[in-house]
Amino acid sequence: MSDNRASCEELPASSKAGARTESRSSLYEDDVPQSARSDGADTPDVGEMDNEQRDRLRLTRDHIVLRLQTGHVLDHLLQERVISDRDVDEIMDPENDTKQRASVLLEILPRRGARAFKVFRDSLLLCEAADYSDLVTELDRVVVGGTGMLQKDDRIQVVIRVRPLRGEEKEQEEGCLTVDTRLMQISVPTMNNGVQQFIFNKVFPEETTQAEIFNTMASPIVDAVLEGYNGCILCYGKTGSGKTYTMAGPSDRDLNEKTEGIIYRALKQLFLKSQKKKDWNIAFFVSVLEIYNEKVFDLTVPRKERPSLDIREDPSNSLFFANNLEKHNITNAMDAIRVFFEASASRRSRATEVNERSSRSHMVFQVVVSILHKEGTESGRTGELYLVDLAGSETAGEVNKDAEGLREGANINMSLLHLKEVIRDLSVKNRQDFKFRRSSLTMLLKRVLTGNSKTAFIVNVDPSKKSLRDTRRSLDFASDAKKVKVKPKINYSPLESLLIKYLKDIGDLKRQIKTMKKSRKKSADGKKLRSARKTSDVGTEAEVDTASLTSESKESFDVDRVRELVNFSVTNTAQDFRAKLDGLLEEERREIKDEISAQLKGFQQTVQEKSEQEAQQAKESVVTTDKLLEEVHSKQQQVLDEQLQTRQLLTDIKERTAEEHTRDDTSGQLSDHVQQMNLAMEDLRTLNRELRYEMESHLENIRQDMRNRDDITDKSYHEEFKKLQTNYADLKIEINFLAQAFKEQAKAAEERRAQDETEATATDGDTQTVKPNHGSRTSTPPHRDPLSSLEAGTETSCCECCEVCCTGTWYRRPGYAWFSVRGKGAGWVTLLVMFHLLLCLPIFPIILFYFYTRRYYQETSRLHPTGESPMKEDGETMSRAIQDS
Numbered sequence: 058m059s060d061n062r063a064s065c066e067e068l069p070a071s072s073k074a075g076a077r078t079e080s081r082s083s084l085y086e087d088d089v090p091q092s093a094r095s096d097g098a099d100t101p102d103v104g105e106m107d108n109e110q111r112d113r114l115r116l117t118r119d120h121i122v123l124r125l126q127t128g129h130v131l132d133h134l135l136q137e138r139v140i141s142d143r144d145v146d147e148i149m150d151p152e153n154d155t156k157q158r159a160s161v162l163l164e165i166l167p168r169r170g171a172r173a174f175k176v177f178r179d180s181l182l183l184c185e186a187a188d189y190s191d192l193v194t195e196l197d198r199v200v201v202g203g204t205g206m207l208q209k210d211d212r213i214q215v216v217i218r219v220r221p222l223r224g225e226e227k228e229q230e231e232g233c234l235t236v237d238t239r240l241m242q243i244s245v246p247t248m249n250n251g252v253q254q255f256i257f258n259k260v261f262p263e264e265t266t267q268a269e270i271f272n273t274m275a276s277p278i279v280d281a282v283l284e285g286y287n288g289c290i291l292c293y294g295k296t297g298s299g300k301t302y303t304m305a306g307p308s309d310r311d312l313n314e315k316t317e318g319i320i321y322r323a324l325k326q327l328f329l330k331s332q333k334k335k336d337w338n339i340a341f342f343v344s345v346l347e348i349y350n351e352k353v354f355d356l357t358v359p360r361k362e363r364p365s366l367d368i369r370e371d372p373s374n375s376l377f378f379a380n381n382l383e384k385h386n387i388t389n390a391m392d393a394i395r396v397f398f399e400a401s402a403s404r405r406s407r408a409t410e411v412n413e414r415s416s417r418s419h420m421v422f423q424v425v426v427s428i429l430h431k432e433g434t435e436s437g438r439t440g441e442l443y444l445v446d447l448a449g450s451e452t453a454g455e456v457n458k459d460a461e462g463l464r465e466g467a468n469i470n471m472s473l474l475h476l477k478e479v480i481r482d483l484s485v486k487n488r489q490d491f492k493f494r495r496s497s498l499t500m501l502l503k504r505v506l507t508g509n510s511k512t513a514f515i516v517n518v519d520p521s522k523k524s525l526r527d528t529r530r531s532l533d534f535a536s537d538a539k540k541v542k543v544k545p546k547i548n549y550s551p552l553e554s555l556l557i558k559y560l561k562d563i564g565d566l567k568r569q570i571k572t573m574k575k576s577r578k579k580s581a582d583g584k585k586l587r588s589a590r591k592t593s594d595v596g597t598e599a600e601v602d603t604a605s606l607t608s609e610s611k612e613s614f615d616v617d618r619v620r621e622l623v624n625f626s627v628t629n630t631a632q633d634f635r636a637k638l639d640g641l642l643e644e645e646r647r648e649i650k651d652e653i654s655a656q657l658k659g660f661q662q663t664v665q666e667k668s669e670q671e672a673q674q675a676k677e678s679v680v681t682t683d684k685l686l687e688e689v690h691s692k693q694q695q696v697l698d699e700q701l702q703t704r705q706l707l708t709d710i711k712e713r714t715a716e717e718h719t720r721d722d723t724s725g726q727l728s729d730h731v732q733q734m735n736l737a738m739e740d741l742r743t744l745n746r747e748l749r750y751e752m753e754s755h756l757e758n759i760r761q762d763m764r765n766r767d768d769i770t771d772k773s774y775h776e777e778f779k780k781l782q783t784n785y786a787d788l789k790i791e792i793n794f795l796a797q798a799f800k801e802q803a804k805a806a807e808e809r810r811a812q813d814e815t816e817a818t819a820t821d822g823d824t825q826t827v828k829p830n831h832g833s834r835t836s837t838p839p840h841r842d843p844l845s846s847l848e849a850g851t852e853t854s855c856c857e858c859c860e861v862c863c864t865g866t867w868y869r870r871p872g873y874a875w876f877s878v879r880g881k882g883a884g885w886v887t888l889l890v891m892f893h894l895l896l897c898l899p900i901f902p903i904i905l906f907y908f909y910t911r912r913y914y915q916e917t918s919r920l921h922p923t924g925e926s927p928m929k930e931d932g933e934t935m936s937r938a939i940q941d942s
């Protein structure tokens with residue numbers, strides 16, 4: 058309570074509460090002064106609240122009761138004309154106890170409408186609201202129907218914080234800024250001694266505490282983040298105006314619970330509130346980056362290994378993010394604070410003319426909160442909180458003169474200028490996305506300036522006269538910023554939350570396992586100790602046993618508890634996972650079904666089209682095949698024809714070959730004939746000689762006989778002789794004729810062969826077929842029938858009548874024929890004749906001759922139809938020759 062009182066004393070003078078100091082103290086004393094009462098004439102006429110709101114308010118009554126004890130809540134309400142003096146009297150009736158007073162107030166407030174609650178809420182905040190932000194939130198819900206006051210307005214909330222003058226500044230001058238917190242107004246003197254007034258969502262005077270700042274404007278945003286909203290709190294102002302102080306707090310040595318800035322408080326609140334959300338699994342991820350000379354660095358990475366990060370654009374929403382920025386999973390506020398503390402220690406800062414610890418880079422502290430309902434009955438969501446401490450704008454005089462300082466200053470001013478431009482454009486609803494790309498700062502802030510975020514700007518101003526120009530510029534910027542619209546909405550992200558939840562569960566399980574291991578180790582140590590004590594001190598055994606038992610039971614309890622927790626967590630996780638998975642599977646199944654049916658339809662259509670095409674192609678191919686078949690048939694026919702022709706040709710060739718063979722045979726035969734004819738010629742010549750010799754010998758014999766025989770008449774002798782002469786002449790003519798015929802035949806055969814050869818050469822050149830081979834003729838000569846040869850007028854080798862006694866050859870020509878005796882037969886005949894000539898009578902040879910000749914004549918007459926001899930004419934010549942001889 059003493060704290061509250063002190064807080065009340067810290068209330069700003071500009072809140073005009075001073076007029077009611079008395080009443081405030083009396084209210085604190087639970088005594089309502091009469092002076093505090095006024096007529097209810099100016100009581101605002103407001104509508105009534107509905108029943109639901111009343112019910113919800115009743116739930117907060119106990120909290121309010123406590124606050125009412127402070128007294129200055131009613132004072133504030135009175136001041137804000139929410140309640141009248143009469144209402145105050147009614148509430149503070151001495152007969153009422155605190156609870157009753159609260160009840161009366163809650164009866165009155167709904168009648169005063171929504172504004173009454175708003176003012177009541179603010180009055181609670183003003184009364185050191187750190188402990189009852191729950192109540193404020195509840196009031197917000199009742200009044201606004203949302204999760205916080207800021208949600209009602211869909212614009213960037215802008216508050217002004219005036220820094221108190223510092224040591225030497227205090228000595229030199231007084232603050233030139235006037236703040237009216239009631240009117241949320243700040244007045245700035247102009248050059249012409251006038252005053253320029255700016256009105257914002259809140260104006261915090263110099264004496265405003267860190268807690269007040271946080272509770273008024275940061276706390277609702279932090280709470281909203283836990284609901285799944287995006288939130289951003291950004292500190293803007295010239296260098297040395299108190300941005301870092303507001304966001305983080307003073308330097309290390311002065312940092313304490315009172316002075317700690319928004320980041321520390323936000324982290325504490327996040328974890329505190331998250332613990333109260335028992336139905337939800339909440340995971341936190343923290344990252345810290347700085348933009349230094351337009352380059353982005355991860356402040357959680359050691360400076361030596363710290364690379365500059367790329368800024369990438371998410372194509373799905375055209376928002377930017379720092380690639381590869383590390384997000385640390387944090388399980389408690391202290392870890393998160395440690396991460397921030399270490400990161401801010403490595404942030405680039407240096408002493409300048411204005412600030413002994415001036416930030417040289419913009420810093421963005423980001424907390425991602427993943428929220429998943431344990432039962433899975435509500436959707437998971439993700440809230441992101443951006444806490445931005447910008448580097449301060451600088452004038453040339455304030456910048457360090459070294460090159461690095463100049464460069465830093467130029468980059469800082471340039472990026473702030475781009476931010477201003479963007480804000481100016483957004484304030485007049487002239488969003489130009491390309492302008493965000495001009496600097497790293499605007500790129501990274503795009504998501505909180507344009508889209509889904511509860512954004513609040515804290516514009517820090519320096520009350521000194523020398524900073525007046527910069528203050529005015531900052532307030533101009535703030536004026537633009539408060540016109541910028543935002544569209545905060547809950548980020549439902551079931552999948553991401555699920556994943557994060559599992560990651561968190563894994564982390565929890567790991568921690569639990571660690572704890573279990575530790576407790577087991579302790580247990581083992583305890584046992585050792587016990588056994589040691591057993592031996593040394595029997596007297597204390599009972600005590601040790603008791604202690605160890607207690608310890609063991611405690612450990613076993615812990616282990617059981619952990620096991621229970623693990624089981625519960627695992628079961629929960631599994632259930633959640635299964636439920637989510639089922640849902641996803643169902644959805645996936647449905648999608649796949651749709652996709653498959655769509656694909657099937659497409660496929661069917663394609664198949665139909667293809668089958669039609671194939672049918673058409675088949676038809677065409679049938680026609681083509683028919684044509685081809687026809688062609689094949691015609692070709693076959695051609696081939697057959699060609700085969701036939703070839704066969705014909707082959708036959709021709711064969712025939713020709715056969716002819717050739719025949720010709721060869723014929724020519725062979727002719728050759729044989731010629732040879733035979735030559736032989737016959739030779740034989741004839743021999744025969745002729747023999748006959749001549751024989752004739753001469755016969756004639757000689759006959760002459761001898763004639764000389765010896767008287768009975769033989771000259772006449773008969775002459776006749777016989779004539780006959781012999783005639784025969785001889787005939788034979789001679791026949792021989793000559795035959796020789797002539799043979800010669801002609803041989804000549805003709807030669808000519809035919811030559812002609813055949815010429816033809817064969819020509820045919821060979823044309824057809825390249827079988828060549829007749831005359832030189833290598835191997836065919837056997839055909840069998841020669843003696844009778845057919847005789848018929849053909851050729852020779853025969855034997856007479857068939859006396860193969861043993863004689864051998865001779867028959868010669869036949871048309872009209873005549875003869876037989877030539879030769880060889881063994883001729884020898885025998887000659888011997889016989891000689892025997893007769895020598896031994897027998899001379900008549901005997903004649904008779905023999907007679908018979909012989911007679912047989913001849915008989916044969917001749919058989920063969921010769923006429924029976925006449927062609928040698929008759931030569932009879933006389935013959936007889937003459939015989940006579941001569």
Ligand SMILES: Nc1ncnc2c1ncn2[C@@H]1O[C@H](COP(=O)(O)OP(=O)(O)OP(=O)(O)O)[C@@H](O)[C@H]1O
Nearest residue numbers: 220296297298299300301302307412415416448449
């Ligand atoms: N509300 C305040 N109460 C007390 N001291 C303050 C307050 N605001 C700022 N200061 C002090 O003023 C000095 C400058 O503040 P701070 O460093 O936060 O300024 P800044 O705007 O961050 O400057 P820069 O842009 O150069 O970093 C610090 O010493 C800080 O402790």
